[in-house]
Amino acid sequence: AMSGIEARRHVLRDGAAIRIVLGISTPVDSGSITVTMPQRIVLAGRDGTASVSDDDHNTSWRARFSEEVMRSTVALEATMPLARLTLGDLANLEVGQVIDFEETAQSRARLGARGQTLFVCEFGKLGQNYTVRIRHPFDAGQDFIDGLMPAGAGRA
Template sequence: MAAPDVRKSLLEGGGLSLDRMPMLSIIFDRLATACADNLKHLAVSPIFYSLSSVETEAFGDLLEPYEANAVAGIFYSPQWDSHILVGLDRDFVFTMVEVLLGADGSEPPVEDARNFSSIELRIAQMTLEQVGKALESAFALVSETTLKLERTETRMDFAIIGRRSNKAVAAKFLLQALNRGGEMFLIIPQSVLNPMRQSLSKVLTGESTVRDPRWERQIAAEVKKTEVTLRAVLEERTLTLGEIADLRIGQVLPLDATPKSRVKLEGKDQPLFWCEVGQANGAYVLRIDEVINQEKEFMDAVLAR
């Protein structure tokens, strides 16, 4: 039987030292940048997203200030076989709702301690799902992982993912928009970071930023030659599996679309333009009417749930 590694046991028993894990701050900075980039495509007003602090403390102590004042998302990583927690405080959720619904900041911020509405909880959940994807990308520097949002909680007593006395690292991020803001917090148990301690202790150097203009021109020219298949969608319908199984050759499917209905032009399942359909020289043609507004499509999907 091999002798136990006394040095390793002492390090793990003494808790995590943030000074010994410089890569952790880089990962959190990348997470803040990715979250800000995602929000820029959904909001008209300027949004600022920044890392404000990183600390280590007992799990229960980290959650206590947010009791009845936040929405917490519990994520599970099969690669780590563990859970992590991402929370959005009340001000963060209210600010996000105003930004996505097109507010200009003229109305006073919501300050009453009421329960979250269904729309606020839906927007919080969609925000948490985006944060999970950004966190996967940020941690790819040291560990490949997938994060699945298992559930959301508004009571921190139900958001416990381990013993309250267990040590964890908490990163806090500040959201600023419309002359107000809020806080997002990320809590990672020490047991998750311990196996990555060696990777987190090394700072990865970036690659050379010197660019070759000839290579850039060649890449740009080849990219423009890439063939992309476009698809014009006149109408989409939802059918049950039973209805599809009952379809027969020669059966007529009625559509709500008319000759004046706009057609959605898609590429690689991504909506691009709204078009008007017409005829020219005996063939159908499309005239591009407007670019599809991704923000409006996003909010329509949220409100339709």
């Protein structure tokens, strides 16, 4: 195990490897742990021979790892498209100014985590609380195609 300056100076010269970066955070600070396993280690069995298919070991490891991943917490961000403005319009905005948005904007919200859009959603309100309802998974290819078309064209 290495940390600090020693870890930064270490150069991997072992060829292909698996690299797992685990983020750790507390209310006070955050950091990361990087686990690097050379491919030759991953493929070798415990006795030093080539890997033998040990289904019980693989299944228990996969279950344990999946359980840890599923318990990890991630901050979600929901954003709603407001309007398309020119840079000139944006530069002329003033404090207190109201920006109108399209009627369909609430139904085109996006839910994402760590800078990646995951779902297309719709904003709503239930009593005193605001809500986000997932409509379907985000499709980056379709979003790119929709971005090429003029606003409103091709949308039902």
